[in-house]
Amino acid sequence: xxxxxxxxxxxxxxxxxxxxxxxxxxxxxxxxxxxxxxxxxxxxxxxxxxxxxxxxxxxxxxxxxxxxxxxxxxxxxxxxxxxxxxxxxxxxxxxxxxxxxxxxxxxxxxxxxxxxxxxxxxxxxxxxxxxxxxxxxxxxxxxxxxxxxxxxxxxxxxxxxxxxxxxxxxxxxxxxxxxxxxxxxxxxxxxxxxxxxxxxxxxxxxxxxxxxxxxxxxxxxxxxxxxxxxxxxxxxxxxxxxxxxx
Numbered sequence: 001x002x003x004x005x006x007x008x009x010x011x012x013x014x015x016x017x018x019x020x021x022x023x024x025x026x027x028x029x030x031x032x033x034x035x036x037x038x039x040x041x042x043x044x045x046x047x048x049x050x051x052x053x054x055x056x057x058x059x060x061x062x063x064x065x066x067x068x069x070x071x072x073x074x075x076x077x078x079x080x081x082x083x084x085x086x087x088x089x090x091x092x093x094x095x096x097x098x099x100x101x102x103x104x105x106x107x108x109x110x111x112x113x114x115x116x117x118x119x120x121x122x123x124x125x126x127x128x129x130x131x132x133x134x135x136x137x138x139x140x141x142x143x144x145x146x147x148x149x150x151x152x153x154x155x156x157x158x159x160x161x162x163x164x165x166x167x168x169x170x171x172x173x174x175x176x177x178x179x180x181x182x183x184x185x186x187x188x189x190x191x192x193x194x195x196x197x198x199x200x201x202x203x204x205x206x207x208x209x210x211x212x213x214x215x216x217x218x219x220x221x222x223x224x225x226x227x228x229x230x231x232x233x234x235x236x237x238x239x240x241x242x243x244x245x246x
Contacts, residue, residue: 009052018043020043044133065079178219
């Protein structure tokens, strides 16, 4: 395999993933204290299969599991997976490797099998990213504006304001990002109105200067109201705002 062949493979592996491959988690829901943006495991596997063909890669892994208990006394399993991802071709019954990468994944669950599975999938995604596949998740470039997530409980740190010739300085204003309910309502309404995801994302960014995930609550509420009006009811708006819906 020539250098040009490898470059073409890397380019194909590194291509951006579609919107449906992106996985966003709300830190207030998961209990981690921070929100994350990544790629779904199966889409990474699909990319490896599409670019390399069936049998064009293989993995070797070592999984270590440790049992512990939470502060509430609940038993949990903490799994760590050391994985080796190899890209290659089969020739005369032998797998000839032309590229490889290592990755380490971890996962905790109350079920041992789930802990093992989660550790493996995390490790594979990290190893694949070393070869270009899904690297956007670790670059932090999945979202166009690449703005760190900020929950109400943990506002982003801001640079100290410049000294001004006034008696007192105004306190920094914490971001008031939309809620997970509002985000879900926005995507659901767009889908019901047959608005393409990419087109909807572009409209929001042109209008508010940020992607859907980084709208503030007031702007999100405004869009929800507008889309709900087009559907002829306010159910989604009331639900997203936390009002009681009959």
